[in-house]
Amino acid sequence: MSLLLYNNTIIVCEYTELVVKQSKNFIKNDVFSNIRKVSECRKILGRYRNLYVCLYFKGANKMMEKKVNTYQEAIDVIEEVGLLPLATLIPDYPSLNTITMSENWYLDTEYDPWIWRTKFSSDGVAGYGKFIKKKSVLISRQLLPYMKNILGHSKSVEERYFNGIISKEALELFKLIGQEGGIDTRNLRVKAGLKESHKKRIFENALLELQGAMDIVISGIQVKKNGDGEKNGWNSTAFETYDSWAERNNIETFELSREEAKRILMIHFSSFCSNEVVKKFEKIFK
Known part of the structure; x- marks a missing residue:
């Protein structure tokens, strides 16, 4: 996995190593070839916390196929996709009900996604509310400042x-x-x-x-x-x-124009969503 700083945006590509561009200088650091989880990347990238992080994944369709069973696994997904609706908001884009087992809902157990939805917010993991199209969505800590801007x-x-x-x-x-x-x-x-x-x-x-x-x-x-x-x-x-x-919950704020915030979000979603899904996001953020 490699990361390239482009116009103040760290873009994560597949494999190899981290490359950071500062002014005209290129500085190579930390090898990421064995890293697969976004949370692991963020721990290592702590010193770059003031930069905008855009993460690359292999596609929303693969995420749609993935099933999570625990609260922590769901947190990992939220951190990966940045925006996770409770129910389907955009076709071919993951939501909490598509990545979890239907039989686990409303059981009032630790594996119940219905309980997780408010726990994410009370734990400061994600912002939760009917933010988009009057639908309930979860927004990761990392994307919240940009979403709030738009x-x-x-x-x-x-x-x-x-x-x-x-x-x-x-x-x-x-x-x-x-x-x-x-x-x-x-x-x-x-x-x-x-x-x-x-x-x-x-x-x-x-x-x-x-x-x-x-x-x-x-x-x-x-x-x-x-x-x-x-x-x-x-x-x-x-x-x-x-x-x-x-x-x-110590959520960061950025002094950005609405256009810049949209640009960063579109880079993020374009990195793992289909063209059809990206167009849907463009309509939401216009």
Whole structure:
């Protein structure tokens, strides 16, 4: 496996060795021929942490065929692909439900991917939310800054409300989530005055507005308990502002233009996706 720094982007190719270009100088370091996992590369590349890392793999189709059984194996996949939807978002692109065994879902065991989805976020492994097309996706720590640059807004939630871009309900929910990070869906709905059944759609749409701009993330779950402290009923999703979650989990930020962030993401996805999948990403990021 070799890595070439091109326009401030480390591009990982197959096998051989690491080549780093700095100004007009070429410096050869560390042999990567025996390395296969992205996580291993990143450990070695720690000293290049301020560079943008683009990883090369042998294709999304191979990833579609791969099946994972453990939480750690799923983490490895998220780090490899960078963006992992819970369910199919783009044909011929992997998702959590395509790389896991269907019989393991909803069993409430350590092998249950439904439990993993919020654990990724609570552990700081990946950002989780309905960030793209109102669909739930997981975004790796490495790609989050670029995704936020593209999917997010340069203006604050307050400015967007006063400009008529988002709803009053979205603004109120954002304020509540900012005041009480990790607030669960039930309490959030009550405090927002949207508990009535006919206001459920208003509440859900406001959350989608905020997630679609990556203003908030799903940060975990809250277990519903009775007066005796025993589990009672379904768990409830918990929310946190992106900025709070990112700071708490030491997610890096980059001063990049939207065009540069898109360029880096397209290099990443082009390195292992088919032309058809790449075109889908281009539409998402335009």
